[in-house]
Amino acid sequence: MRIDIITIFPDYFAPLELSLIGKARAAGILDIRVHDLRSWTYDRHKTVDDTPYGGGPGMVMKPEPWGEALDAVTAPAETAAAPPVPPAAPGPRLILPAPSGVPFTQVHAERLSDEPWLVFACGRYEGIDARVVDDAWERMPVEELSIGDYVLAGGESATLVMVETISRLMPGVLGNADSAVQDSFAPGAMENLLEGAVYTKPPVWRGREVPPVLLSGDHGAVDRWRRDEALRKTARNRPELLREIPENHLDQHDQDVLRGARLQVGSESVAD
Numbered sequence: 383m384r385i386d387i388i389t390i391f392p393d394y395f396a397p398l399e400l401s402l403i404g405k406a407r408a409a410g411i412l413d414i415r416v417h418d419l420r421s422w423t424y425d426r427h428k429t430v431d432d433t434p435y436g437g438g439p440g441m442v443m444k445p446e447p448w449g450e451a452l453d454a455v456t457a458p459a460e461t462a463a464a465p466p467v468p469p470a471a472p473g474p475r476l477i478l479p480a481p482s483g484v485p486f487t488q489v490h491a492e493r494l495s496d497e498p499w500l501v502f503a504c505g506r507y508e509g510i511d512a513r514v515v516d517d518a519w520e521r522m523p524v525e526e527l528s529i530g531d532y533v534l535a536g537g538e539s540a541t542l543v544m545v546e547t548i549s550r551l552m553p554g555v556l557g558n559a560d561s562a563v564q565d566s567f568a569p570g571a572m573e574n575l576l577e578g579a580v581y582t583k584p585p586v587w588r589g590r591e592v593p594p595v596l597l598s599g600d601h602g603a604v605d606r607w608r609r610d611e612a613l614r615k616t617a618r619n620r621p622e623l624l625r626e627i628p629e630n631h632l633d634q635h636d637q638d639v640l641r642g643a644r645l646q647v648g649s650e651s652v653a654d
Contacts, residue, residue: 383497383552384413386455386474387541388448389504390430392416394538403546406555414545415455422450431507440508448503448514452476455501456522474499476524479540480509481533483526486544490527494544495551502545504537574623578611610639617643 387395395416398404406412420428431441456474475497484490494500501522503510518524529540549555581592595607616623617640624640632640 383411383495383549384474384499385415385545385549386499386501387414387416387504387545388419388451388455388502389416389536389538389541390419390506391504391536391538392418395542397542398545402555403549406549406552409554411552411554412549417451417455419447419451422447422454434508438508442508443505443510445511445514445517448510449517452501452503452514452518472498474501474522476518476522477502477541477544478505478510478515478524478526479529479537479544480505480526481528481531483528486527486529486547488547491544491547491551494548500548502537502541504541506536574626575609575612576616576620576623578608578615606635609636613639614643618647621647 389395395414398407398414398416403412403414407414419430423429429444430447431443434440434442475494477494477500479502503514515524515526527540527544529543534540581596585592585597593607595603598604613636621644
């Protein structure tokens with residue numbers, strides 16, 4: 383997969399040299415290119431913003447540098463050794479991180495991990511001149527995505543979140559592909575339940591023991607325990623997710639676990 387990131391703060395993306403993503407880049411699984419938007423400015427101050435038409439606070443990112451940046455970054459490569467990419471070749475998909483976007487979920491990450499080429503446009507200030515998006519739509523699919531109901535200083539940190547979420551789903555990035563299958567919010571994984579508690583060696587630490595069932599070797603009992611823990615955690619942290627589970631997916635044991643979890647949550651609320 384190729385990922386292009388356009389930003390006024392290229393140094394923000396140094397973490398993409400680390401850990402799993404850094405290794406995937408070194409192995410050629412990921413081709414991540416970070417571009418400085420100011421490379422497409424021509425005045426002494428490298429200006430990328432101006433006052434908004436219609437008045438109001440803040441500044442708006444100018445269309446000229448963004449238009450030229452997207453033209454250059456998404457242009458088919460042409461060299462003497464390689465002919466121009468044919469029109470039928472898969473092109474880029476433009477991602478705009480913004481608080482006004484569609485909520486970004488694991489489902490989006492799964493879908494985007496199958497794309498051959500993503501371009502992230504990191505806006506700042508009050509956002510990017512809307513004509514940039516209109517112009518981009520004529521050449522490529524465009525998605526506006528939000529990582530949460532809050533406002534960041536810019537799109538860089540949201541881009542880091544999305545790139546990591548998408549990249550780890552690609553074959554060869556994770557050491558164990560089953561890790562992604564068991565994630566919280568993984569499509570089809572435990573009816574969208576949150577992942578429960580996890581443990582490793584030693585079996586006793588500061589007087590706290592690992593749950594005995596995890597040491598039992600009984601895989602059926604371990605699976606049952608993990609599901610119970612997932613049900614309890616979901617009831618405690620994200621109860622609204624339980625409403626999305628079809629009733630026929632919950633057996634009597636599930637319902638008993640949830641009843642106990644709800645009672646505990648209720649008693650903790652009263653205590654607070």
